[in-house]
Every structure is written in structure tokens, then in C-alpha cells.
Amino acid sequence: MKSGVLRFIRHKPAVCGLVLLLAVLLASALAGVVYPGDPFRIVGKPFQPPLGEYLLGTDMLGRDLAAGVLYGARTTLLVGVVATVIATAVGVTIGGLAGYFGGRLDNLLMRFTELFQTIPFFLFAILLVAVLGASIGSVIFAISVVSWPPMARLVRGEFMTMRNREFVQACVSMGMGHTRIILHHILPNTLSSIIVTGSLMVATAILIESGLSFLGLSDANTMSWGYIIGAGRTVLRTAWWICAAPGVAILLTVMAINLVGDGLNDALNPRLRSL
Amino acid sequence: MSAAGPMLRIEGLSVSLPALADRRHAVEDVSLQLSRNEILCVVGESGSGKSVMSRAVLGLFPSRHVQPTAGRILFEGEDLLQATEQRMRELRGNRIAMIFQEPMTALNPVMRIGAQIEEVLEVHHAGDLAARRARTLDMLAAVNLPEPQQILAAYPHQLSGGQRQRAMIAMALALEPDILIADEPTTALDVTTQAQILVLIRDIQRKKGMGVIFVTHDFGVVAEVADRIAVMQHGRLVEQGWADEVLNRPQADYTRSLLAAVPSLMPGPKRDFSGQPVVLGVKALSKSYRTGGNFFGGAARRVDALVEVSFGVRRGETVGIVGESGSGKSTAARCITRLIEADSGQIMVEGIDIAALGQRALRPVRKRMQMVFQDPYGSLNPRRTVGRLIAEGPIVHGVAPATARARALELLELVGLERRAADRFPHEFSGGQRQRIGLARALALEPDILVADEPVSALDVSVQAQVLRLLADIRSRLGLTVLFITHDLRVASQVCDSIVVMHKGRVVEYGPVADVYANPSHDYTRSLMAAVPGRKWSQGNEASNASMRTA
Numbered sequence: 001m002k003s004g005v006l007r008f009i010r011h012k013p014a015v016c017g018l019v020l021l022l023a024v025l026l027a028s029a030l031a032g033v034v035y036p037g038d039p040f041r042i043v044g045k046p047f048q049p050p051l052g053e054y055l056l057g058t059d060m061l062g063r064d065l066a067a068g069v070l071y072g073a074r075t076t077l078l079v080g081v082v083a084t085v086i087a088t089a090v091g092v093t094i095g096g097l098a099g100y101f102g103g104r105l106d107n108l109l110m111r112f113t114e115l116f117q118t119i120p121f122f123l124f125a126i127l128l129v130a131v132l133g134a135s136i137g138s139v140i141f142a143i144s145v146v147s148w149p150p151m152a153r154l155v156r157g158e159f160m161t162m163r164n165r166e167f168v169q170a171c172v173s174m175g176m177g178h179t180r181i182i183l184h185h186i187l188p189n190t191l192s193s194i195i196v197t198g199s200l201m202v203a204t205a206i207l208i209e210s211g212l213s214f215l216g217l218s219d220a221n222t223m224s225w226g227y228i229i230g231a232g233r234t235v236l237r238t239a240w241w242i243c244a245a246p247g248v249a250i251l252l253t254v255m256a257i258n259l260v261g262d263g264l265n266d267a268l269n270p271r272l273r274s275l
Numbered sequence: 276m277s278a279a280g281p282m283l284r285i286e287g288l289s290v291s292l293p294a295l296a297d298r299r300h301a302v303e304d305v306s307l308q309l310s311r312n313e314i315l316c317v318v319g320e321s322g323s324g325k326s327v328m329s330r331a332v333l334g335l336f337p338s339r340h341v342q343p344t345a346g347r348i349l350f351e352g353e354d355l356l357q358a359t360e361q362r363m364r365e366l367r368g369n370r371i372a373m374i375f376q377e378p379m380t381a382l383n384p385v386m387r388i389g390a391q392i393e394e395v396l397e398v399h400h401a402g403d404l405a406a407r408r409a410r411t412l413d414m415l416a417a418v419n420l421p422e423p424q425q426i427l428a429a430y431p432h433q434l435s436g437g438q439r440q441r442a443m444i445a446m447a448l449a450l451e452p453d454i455l456i457a458d459e460p461t462t463a464l465d466v467t468t469q470a471q472i473l474v475l476i477r478d479i480q481r482k483k484g485m486g487v488i489f490v491t492h493d494f495g496v497v498a499e500v501a502d503r504i505a506v507m508q509h510g511r512l513v514e515q516g517w518a519d520e521v522l523n524r525p526q527a528d529y530t531r532s533l534l535a536a537v538p539s540l541m542p543g544p545k546r547d548f549s550g551q552p553v554v555l556g557v558k559a560l561s562k563s564y565r566t567g568g569n570f571f572g573g574a575a576r577r578v579d580a581l582v583e584v585s586f587g588v589r590r591g592e593t594v595g596i597v598g599e600s601g602s603g604k605s606t607a608a609r610c611i612t613r614l615i616e617a618d619s620g621q622i623m624v625e626g627i628d629i630a631a632l633g634q635r636a637l638r639p640v641r642k643r644m645q646m647v648f649q650d651p652y653g654s655l656n657p658r659r660t661v662g663r664l665i666a667e668g669p670i671v672h673g674v675a676p677a678t679a680r681a682r683a684l685e686l687l688e689l690v691g692l693e694r695r696a697a698d699r700f701p702h703e704f705s706g707g708q709r710q711r712i713g714l715a716r717a718l719a720l721e722p723d724i725l726v727a728d729e730p731v732s733a734l735d736v737s738v739q740a741q742v743l744r745l746l747a748d749i750r751s752r753l754g755l756t757v758l759f760i761t762h763d764l765r766v767a768s769q770v771c772d773s774i775v776v777m778h779k780g781r782v783v784e785y786g787p788v789a790d791v792y793a794n795p796s797h798d799y800t801r802s803l804m805a806a807v808p809g810r811k812w813s814q815g816n817e818a819s820n821a822s823m824r825t826a
Contacts, residue, residue: 166654170713173612174668174720175641188658 007267014263020256024249028073035067039223043067047239056245059228060235065245068228072246075224076253079136080206083143087205088198090144091151092187098152099159100182110156113149121146125208129217136219139212143205154197158190192268199261203254210250225250281308282486283332283454288346290327290336290510301327301341303510309454312484314477316497316518318533319507320735328507329456329490331356333373334363350454369399372447374440376459381443382431388415389427392446399450414445418475437468444475451483458490465599466762470806473499492735494537495765495809498522506530522812536740538765540813542789546772551589553623554756555611555644555724560584560620560630562603562610580606581617582780588724593750593757595771595788597764597803603780608728608760612646613637624724642672645717649729651709655701661687661712662697668720679719686715691745707738711745718749725750726758731766743770764807768792776800 008014031039046062048054056065098109116124125142132138162168163186171181212218213226214233225246232242290302302324309315319325327341332348334355348355350371355363367373375381383391392411401407415423418441431439440460447455457476461469477500480487489500497504497518505515506527514527525531562581580603588594596604610617613629622630629640648654655664665683670676684694690711701709710730717725727746731739747770750757761767767774767788774791776784776799783797795801804810 166648166650167656169609169614170646170648170654170716171656171667172614173641173644173646174671174716175638176667176671177638180671185656185659189656 004267008263011263011266013259014266017256017259017263020252021260024073024077024253024256027070028077031067031070031074035064035070039063039067039071040221047235049239050241050245057239057241059232059242060239065228065242068223069225069245069249071223072225072228073249073253075136075219075222076206076209076226076250079140079143079209079224080202083140083147083205083209084198084201086140086144087147087201088151088194091148092155092194094148095152095155095157096159096182096187099156100163100178100186102160102163106156109152113152116146116149122208122211125212126215126217129212134217134219136222139209139218142212143208146208147201147205151194151197151201154193155190158193159186162186162189192264196261196265196268199257199264203257203261206250206254206257281310282351283309284347284349285328285332286347286349288328288331288348289344290324290331291340291342291344293338293340298509300324300344300510302331304346305507305510305512306346307505307512307515309486309488311453311486312481313502314480314487314489314500316489316491316501316504317507318491318494318497318504320492320533320737322509323507324510325490325507326458329458329488330373332454332456332488333367333371334358334360335373365399368395368447368452369450370452371454371456372450372452373456373458374443374447374460377463379431379436379439382439384431386430387427388429388431388434388442392442392449395446395449401450410449411445414449415442417448417479418442418445419471420445435468436464437471440464440468440472441475444472444479448479448483453485455480455485455487456490457487459492460489461496462491462493466764466808467599467802467806469496469808470499473808476500493808494522494534494736495807495813498809498812506533523816532737536737537809537813538740538743538763538769539816540765540768540792540807540810542768542771542792545787545789546592548589548592548772551591553587554590554625555588555758556621556623557587557607557611558585558621558623560607560610560617560622562606562615562617579780581610581620584620584777584780584782586775586782586785588756588758590723590756591754592772593759593770595759595761595767595774596777597761597767597774598777599762599803601779602777604760604762604777605728606780607777608646608726608758611758612644612726613641614646639672642668642720643722644724644726645720645722647710647713647717647725647727647730649732651706651713651733654713655709655716657701660698660700661704664701664712665697665716665719668716672720683715683719686718687712689718689749690715691741705738706734707742710734710742714742714745714749718753722755724756724758726760728760729762730759732761732763739766746770764792764803765813776803 040063042062043064044053044058044062046058046060048058050057054064054066056069059065094109094113098106125146128142128145129138132141168181168185171185209224210226213224214230216230218224218227228246229243232239236243285305285307288302288305289300292299292301305328317325317329331343332355336342343356389411392414393407396402396407396410402410411427412423415426420426420438420441426442434442461472464472473496476487491497501518503516504518504521506513506521506529508529514521514525514530521530525534560581561583564578564580584607586594596607598604609615611622617630620630621628624640624644627640629637632640662680662683665686666679669679669682684697687694687696692708692711701712704712731742734742743766749755759770771788773786774788775782776797778799784791784795784800791800795804
């Protein structure tokens, strides 16, 4: 484990990503301190360019963009992380059971997974939010529902190979139960792949969330990056900064998460790298 | 033959290792010579540098950190270490060719065999298309491949292991090289196939007057093919000389210990179990696999892995199951331990038919029969300390954790490891040590029956000898009944009281080991016995030992 941390620290892009990610976290944590009050509050004249009275300018209603971006970070991270946790839990459970037990159960669970994979995931997410109504809960639910199948496939593959490894067979021949073998022996050995895929899944979840709010399918009472972009797109030519500020925030966050994910991959699966 | 004197001279060759490796040099100050028309066997255990040394002749180094630091490799007076990449390309394949251990990975899987051999000829501008095709067919015929026309159009996966190795040899010999480097060319093959390939290499070498560097870890193979022998240890040459000298009158201590570790073909003293009850009785065990069928039906291919296999093991006895790959010996072991489900048949463990038990009823019975696995790297969970690995089995069966941990420490001592080993992870141990840990884990449940599936096949010969001694010692101390699966008739003769010879899923012969070895009754057993490499040499040794004893 120690050597894993060391390998991660040596991976320069990953450390850059981690620093960026910590900055985003800090921003969302300090949003209430720096900009107390409601981010939807109108503070001044509309359409003020950046670096004037307000750091990032104001939007078409005169709301402070900087406050919007900071509060938006909260929503975005919350949605990304919670949706990923749910999707990972579902994916690991279904994939693990399918891979471990194989046979009929595997067949059944994988056909079920394919059912989800046949529908274009973004359209499916739009449909779900449209049906359930635009709230933060339904956005998280929609993202989880469209995100778990790849995780299930990955975990199934890992479990299938682990199932035939001799150390697992040794556990069986010692008379251990399935639960013990799955939780104590196979899962810890697949954890690194799950963590890596999960970290990259956060980035995808953020993109889906932004896309949904851009289309107006998000909680109208919650500030999010996608919402700001969606609101500002009509005035893109005259007030570019309204879309640019949250756009850059999404770009940097997703990039940071991807860099961290790559770093984790190298740190946790050192055998994949050549000398 | 033309020039007198050696064709290839390696002088003071040293090859460095990366800074973090456990020793400075892969090869250190090695000097060797190879003449025309001789086979030089380079023998050593894993990590002895024998592969790196032989590949250096072709200018092949495993990475840019492993490079020659001193010495010369003179091929007809030309130093190959100084040669340009262009010059090396001219020599490779053309004058110096190589065959590898695993023909499946050394052949390109998406190219037809014919195209791969023709490509070698094409690279070295040997003739036009028709001439190349004719030459390829000649070569395939020369390595005794049946129906060369069909082989020409086949992909590597469509051939058997032996056929692939023959195709590799055909490819290596296509341009009639002066030197052939063979890196463990028969290690991945079954013994009967190995015997054929060894004869083939010997024949072709004699016919073409080539010099062959034959790298191997197996002294049996060495006794079959070598004219001269070079023994390597830790990157250094410890002994070289004529085959007869090195095999029968070794000078270096290391060579002596290696030769002593080669298991004899003479069965050990006979033990009598006729009065003991049968604790493991296998009756008409059958298992078949279906492949190729799919969701929409389709024609499934049926492979019979086990056909009506029956035998019995008496208390305290060791029964060996021997056979080549695909004979069903491992399937039998896994069916008997219920790791895979047999289609039909009985497995009687002290009067209970465990084949009929459900998973839940089976669990308490499992501890009476424990398994030791082949792969010392794959059979231990890499994320658990050795102590926990050993103690876990008893804990699952209701032993108090503290008691189980104390017992684990005792077991570590029993298998010849230190108690401190309990806090370390499997990757910190060598292959032989891991196999000891695997044994300790199996013993932790205090089983009556131990099923060992090729437990020493992945180990070097000296380590193999140690593990076999340990197994014999523990067996007699604990009165264990052992089912021992192996492909190696030498190992079987040393540990088994009775053997079951399997071929294509069927038991072809079953009896006391001494009887089966002395008078094999089935044709297959006879061919298996005849194929054991170095058989004549071993028998010569035993005869001389016996005469020394009587004298």
C-alpha cells in the first residue's frame, strides 16, 4: 500500500489533478463563507463583464456569477459522487454475483444489464428525469441508472477470473461459504479496478448532470454549472462570460478527476505498466 | 566440415541487471565455445542467467537496462556485440536461428504457418515466390509434420503443441543456419512429444552439421541430447565439459547437488497397506464438457474428461495419478475434492459418498480432504498475511482465532519456515517457500486425505527435491493419505506407493508403482515410460549405485 502512495506521488499529472480537485472541493466548502446568502440573489446590473465590480461578472438577471460557480460546485460534486457511489454499489453487486455464480444467474443478470446498455444512456437519463420530475434526487437516480452497467461488466469479468484462481479454489476446499469468499477474498483483490473505474465514473456523472441541467432538466432551486450554461446560452454572442465561467469549471474538474483516475490506475495496477 | 576450431566463442561475457535487482549481473564473466556439429547444453535453475546468456548471441536483451558490459561474442571471428543492427539482422535467422519455449506465443496467431516460414525466407531474399513455397514445404516435411500442404494453410491454434514446436523448428531451419539456439524448446510439451522433438533436433543437427546451444533446466533432457554441458548458477559458469564427464563424474559441488536432486526412476522401498481400510474410494467417476453450443442451440462438441474412473486409496497410502496434459488427471483431482461437479459416479470418503452431498452438508466434510495446488504464485491470496491465510481455515470451522493463530505458527515450523513468516505477505517468499505455506494451510485443517495437484511441477529441481522430502516426512509423521497428481514419472516413482495411469480420461493401468514401472502392461504406459528423458542415464546410475552397495 505504501508503495502505491509513492507511485501516485511520482505521477506528476495525477498530483496536478489532485491539487485541482482539492481546489474545487475547497471552493464548494467555502462558498457560504465567501458569498453568504442565496446565489440566486440579484446583486447588481445585468451583463457586467468579468473583472469589473464582480470577479466573474453578472448574468442577464444581475446575479453574481462567481457565487453561482462556487455554489454550483457543491451541486455538481454532490451529484457526481452520490450517483457514482450508488452506481458502483449496484454494478459491483450485480457483476459480482453474475461473475461468481456464473451459469443461469449470470445469463439472467447479464441479459438484464444488456437491456440497459441497448438504450443510449443520455437519452435514457433525459427520459427518466422527464418522467420523475426535475429534482436533485431524480437527477442522481437517473445518472445512477445509466452508469452502473459498465461497472457490472467489469466486475463480472474480474470475478470470473478470480473465481478460477487457485487461492479461491483453496478457500472452497477449506469449506468456506460463498459470502466469506466473495467479501474477504475476491472483493479486496478487485478493489483497485473498481476504484479506478469509479473515479472515472465521477467525471462522466458530472458531464451527464451538466448536460441535463443545460437542457433545463434540473432542480430549479439549486445552482449548478449546467444550469448557468443553460441559462446563458441564449446570450452566448453578447455575454460569452456567462457560459465560459461554469464551462471552464466543468472542464477543469472533469480533467482533474480523469488525471487522478489515471494516477490511481498506475498506482494500484503497477503491473499494467511496462518498465 | 570446414574450419577446425570453434565457430562461436563467448569470451568473458558480462550482462548487467537494472540497479534495483537482487544481483548486479545477469551473466558474469562467462566464456564458452561452440563448434560445428555439436550440441552444447546450458543447464541451470531459474535465475541462473542461462537464457540471457544464450539470447545475447542473437543480440536480444530483455530490456534496455539489461545490456552487455564486458566481453566478446565472436562468430567466425566477428564480434557480435560490436556488430551494427543492420549486420545483426543479416545474421539472425540466416546464420544464427532461435527456437523458443512456448511455440504458441512465439508464432504469430493471425498468420498462417506457411506465410510465417515464407516470410523468413523473404526477409533474407531467398528465391522467388514459387521457390520459397517449395522450400517451406520441404522444411515442413523435414520436421516430420504429416501432410505439409495442410499445415502450410493452418493457423497456429489449429496445431497441437508438438506440431507448433515442429513448425517453429522448420522456421528456424529454413535458411540452414550454422547455429541454432534452443531456449527450453521442450519444456511446455508432454513427455512423449518431448521425446519426439528431442530426436528431431538431434537428427537435423547431425544431418546439417549445425552447432546447437540447448538451454534447459532438465538433466534428463541433457542426458538425451548433449555432447557438451555447461552448468550455470547465479549468472556464473560453474562447470563445463563433455556430457559423459559432467553427468557421471561432476566436479563442481553445485553440479553434484543438482544431479543428486534429479528424482530417480527406481521406486523407493515398498510399504504394505493391504491391511488398511480404503479411506478414499472413487467409483465410476465420469465428467464430460460440452463446448461450442450457444444460446440459440447449435452443435455442441462433447469432450469426455473422465470416463468411469475407479480406484481406491488405503489409509496412509500415497496413490499417484500420472498422465499427460488432457489426460483428465487434474479434472479427477478437482472432481474428487468437489471443486467441479462430476456427472456421475461415487466418491466414498470413509464410507460417505460425498458426490451425493449438497453444498451445505459438504462443508464440514471438506476439512477432511485438503488440497495443495500447482501454482505457488496463484494459490495464495496476495492480500493476506501468511499467518491469516493458514489460520483462516480452522477459524471458519469454529476454532477460536487465538488457538488457530498459535497453531499456524507451529505449522510454519513444521513445514520448515520461521514463525516470523506469519506476518509477511506471500509475494515476499520464493516459489518453494510458498509451496510450503500452501502445505501448511492444507494441514491446518488436520485433514485425513491430502490431494496434491502437481505440487512440485513449477519448482526448480533442487527446491522440488526439498519439497518432496518435506512431503514424505510429514506424510509419515501425521499418517496422511495422499492423492498425488503429476505428469512426471520420476517424481511419481519417488513419492507414490501405487499409481493410476490415465490417458484421454480413462484409467489405462493401476497398480503398485514398482510393478507398473518394471512391467508396464498397457501400450500407453510403455510409451510413457520410454519417453522419460534421460532414462538410460538414470538406469546406468542406479546400476552403478547398486553395484557399489553390494561391493
